[in-house]
Amino acid sequence: MDTQLKRGLLDICVLAAIKTEDSYGYKIIKDIKPYMTMSESTLYPILRRLEEAGHLTVRSVEHNGRLRKYYHLTDAGRQKLKDFAEEWKEIMEIYEYVIREGNDNE
Amino acid sequence: MNKTEFLESIKQKLNGLPEKDIQSAVEYYEEAIDDRMEDGLTEEQAISEIGTPDDIAEKIMMETSIPKLITAKAKPKRTLKAWEIILIIISAPVWLWLAAVLIIIFMAVIVAIMAVMIAIICVVVSLIFGGLGSFVAGIAQLINGYGYPSLALVGMALVMTGIGLFLVIPIKKAVAGLWKLIYRFIRWTKKKIIGNRKAEVQ
Numbered sequence: 001m002d003t004q005l006k007r008g009l010l011d012i013c014v015l016a017a018i019k020t021e022d023s024y025g026y027k028i029i030k031d032i033k034p035y036m037t038m039s040e041s042t043l044y045p046i047l048r049r050l051e052e053a054g055h056l057t058v059r060s061v062e063h064n065g066r067l068r069k070y071y072h073l074t075d076a077g078r079q080k081l082k083d084f085a086e087e088w089k090e091i092m093e094i095y096e097y098v099i100r101e102g103n104d105n106e
Numbered sequence: 107m108n109k110t111e112f113l114e115s116i117k118q119k120l121n122g123l124p125e126k127d128i129q130s131a132v133e134y135y136e137e138a139i140d141d142r143m144e145d146g147l148t149e150e151q152a153i154s155e156i157g158t159p160d161d162i163a164e165k166i167m168m169e170t171s172i173p174k175l176i177t178a179k180a181k182p183k184r185t186l187k188a189w190e191i192i193l194i195i196i197s198a199p200v201w202l203w204l205a206a207v208l209i210i211i212f213m214a215v216i217v218a219i220m221a222v223m224i225a226i227i228c229v230v231v232s233l234i235f236g237g238l239g240s241f242v243a244g245i246a247q248l249i250n251g252y253g254y255p256s257l258a259l260v261g262m263a264l265v266m267t268g269i270g271l272f273l274v275i276p277i278k279k280a281v282a283g284l285w286k287l288i289y290r291f292i293r294w295t296k297k298k299i300i301g302n303r304k305a306e307v308q
Contacts, residue, residue, distance in 0.1 A: 025134065026141035040138045041162045044131065045169040064144065068137055 010038065012084050014046050015055060015077050022059075022070040047071060055080055109139050112153050119163035122178030123170065131166055167300045172212065172292070175299045176205055212295055216288055223284045230273050237267030 013036055017028045025043060032038055050056045055077035060067040107115070113132050120128045135156065142152035156162075167175060186194070240263035247256035 024141070025138055026145070039157055040135065041157045041165045044134050044162075045165050047134075048130075049169060066137075066140060067133075068141070069134070 010036070010042065010046055011050060011055075012081065013038070014043065014050065015073060015081050018056060018071050018073045019078075019081065022072045024068050024070050028071070050077070107153060109136070109149055109153065112139070112159065115159040116162055119159055120166065123167075123174070127166075127170075131162075135162065164300060168293070168296055170296075172295060172299070173209070175296060176209065215291060219284055219288050219291070223281050226277055226280060230270050230277050233266050233270030233273070237263045237265075237270055239263075240266065 013032050014028060017023055017031045023031070025040065025047070029038055029040065029043060047056070047058075051058055051071075053076075055074060057072045057074055058069050059072065061070050062068075113136055116135060117128055117132055120131060138156055139149070139152045142155060143149060147155065167178075170178070240259055244256050244260035244263055247259065
């Protein structure tokens with residue numbers, strides 16, 4: 001897959017993973033696993049980037065005597081997910097057009 | 107490699123980056139290991155699942171901005187002796203200029219690519235609008251009775267607009283290609299600054 005496209009999709013997947021409830025690194029990876037394999041080394045820079053962009057916020061929560069970082073989706077992040085869904089509709093329309101044309105030519 | 111060694115190794119490889127960035131990465135990977143061990147993995151299994159410190163450090167550095175990377179690379183890897191500090195201060199103008207020159211070259215390349223992009227867009231726009239303008243002028247001349255020369259003008263105007271319109275699609279592709287080139291150049295520069303880590307391991 002095109003690297004830039006994949007980068008964008010990874011960002012969206014991470015945002016989707018924290019959509020319903022706040023989550024932490026390991027859980028995000030496990031939740032995304034059925035759809036996309038992501039390593040910790042890939043996830044970490046994405047979380048940093050999304051935090052800098054204001055799409056999510058981080059807070060530390062005590063867990064078993066240590067700190068665990070939970071990621072929370074902001075309104076801006078939610079908007080990004082919505083934008084993605086809108087864009088994807090357009091892409092799907094183009095996709096259907098491409099497939100249909102291909103069949104006509106055969 | 108145990109957890110402490112693993113985290114220490116990450117710290118070493120990120121040396122030069124701002125302290126809080128290093129701290130944040132170490133905390134993150136410590137949590138990642140602890141979470142896996144809580145899930146039933148042994149320390150070793152947890153570490154091997156997470157990856158190598160080299161890979162981790164490289165991915166973090168690829169996300170770091172170029173000025174930050176250059177500062178990180180320029181920073182000394184150990185505490186300096188007094189005479190070394192004096193030497194650096196004396197020679198400061200030299201490496202400061204060098205770093206500045208490198209950054210300027212980097213920006214110059216990007217500006218150059220963008221200039222090409224703007225130039226080709228301008229050519230197409232001027233062809234189309236120049237053509238349309240000449241067409242209107244030619245028609246006006248015809249109406250005012252300038253005769254055959256104005257017909258030639260109308261003809262040339264149509265040719266210009268035609269060439270302009272014909273070039274729109276290739277130019278669009280060229281501009282997209284140039285954007286990709288800029289993106290690639292930034293990644294290439296970062297890779298150069300980070301250096302070839304595989305060579306260091308061998």
